[in-house]
Amino acid sequence: MTTIDLDSYGFPKSSGIFETIKTVDGAPIALGRHMRRAVExxxxxxxxxxxxxxxxxxxxxxxxENPHAIGRLRICLGQNLFHITHDSYVENTEPARLNFYSQTVIGSIHKMFPYDDRFALIEAANDEGYNDCVLFNDKNEITETATANLAFLIADQWVTPPITAGILPGVVRAxxxxxCGVKVRPIHISEIPEVESAFMLSSLRIAQPISHIGDMKLKIGDASRDLEEQIRSHSQPVSVG
Incomplete structure (x- = not known):
């Protein structure tokens, strides 16, 4: 097999699209959805x-060849490029703490590498004691975090930003x-004080509750536990076939 030069984050030193898929005992979660997104x-x-x-x-x-009880399957595709890895993944067991990134960030509807800019956002959040950051567009609408989609409980309804706000159409978001009854609508940053509960949604974390946005503490109660259970029940591993 041809040797591929990798960057410090494990991506090929080129450009392309990628899919990151959580595996359980070698079975990927939502494989069909991931591959449809990659093909599109x-x-x-x-x-x-x-x-x-x-x-x-x-x-x-x-x-x-690389068995793991819980794993991260990553597939990278580019011009004349195919690279696949399967590494161990340590699940998040604690709620996430998020801050706001101070500048507008333009999102992409395609999951593309290099991914350095997104890792830089994570590192900046980590430097301030947070796990990730909430991003917003030039209309001051909430979009996503550096590596996840968002779902908010506002006025007893779970909502998530639309793709048109400038977000990746995540598999777990879908x-x-x-x-699971999550509605799609624009969410302005002025609505953050109205957020009761929230989740980070991504292929690896599936549904990770958010405990804080900045200094604002969020509730992790029955509504959160119910949504998390629903999402996880619809995110079961399947055979590659």
Whole structure:
């Protein structure tokens, strides 16, 4: 197999799209959704990708050669590039603490690498004692965090920002909308004081409760536990096939 030069975050030193998928005992979660997103992005960006049979065979080989009880399967695709890894993943067991990033950040509807800018946002948040940061667009609408979609409980309704606000169409976000009753609407930063509870939604954390946004403490109660249970019940691992 051709050796691929990797950056400090484990991505190929080139550009392309990628999917990060949580695995449980070698079975990926929401594999079909991830691959549909990758195919759609590749078509829109003009990136040629290998056949489905090849990708599945490489997944099976990689999962077999690198077994983990809980894992992170990462697939990188670019022009004349295919790179796949499976590493151990340590699950988050504590609620997240978020702050606000002070500048407008333009999001992408495609999950692309290099990913250095997003890791830089995480590091900046970590330097201030937080796990991640809430981002907003030029309309002062909430978008996402550096690495996750967001869901807020406002006036007894779970809501998440629309793709048009400038966010990645996350796989778990789609599950929350289609299966768990989360509504889509713009969320202005002025509404943050009205947020009762919140989640970070992503393929690895699935649904991680948020305990604080800045100094504001959020509730993690029955409504949060119910939504988390729903999302996780619709995010079960499946066989590669």
């Amino acid at each position: 992005s590749a078509l829109e960006l003009g990136i040629g990708i290998p056949s489905e049979e090849f990708i599945r065979s490489e997944m099976i080989r990689t999962l077999s 599950i929350a909308i289609e299966e």
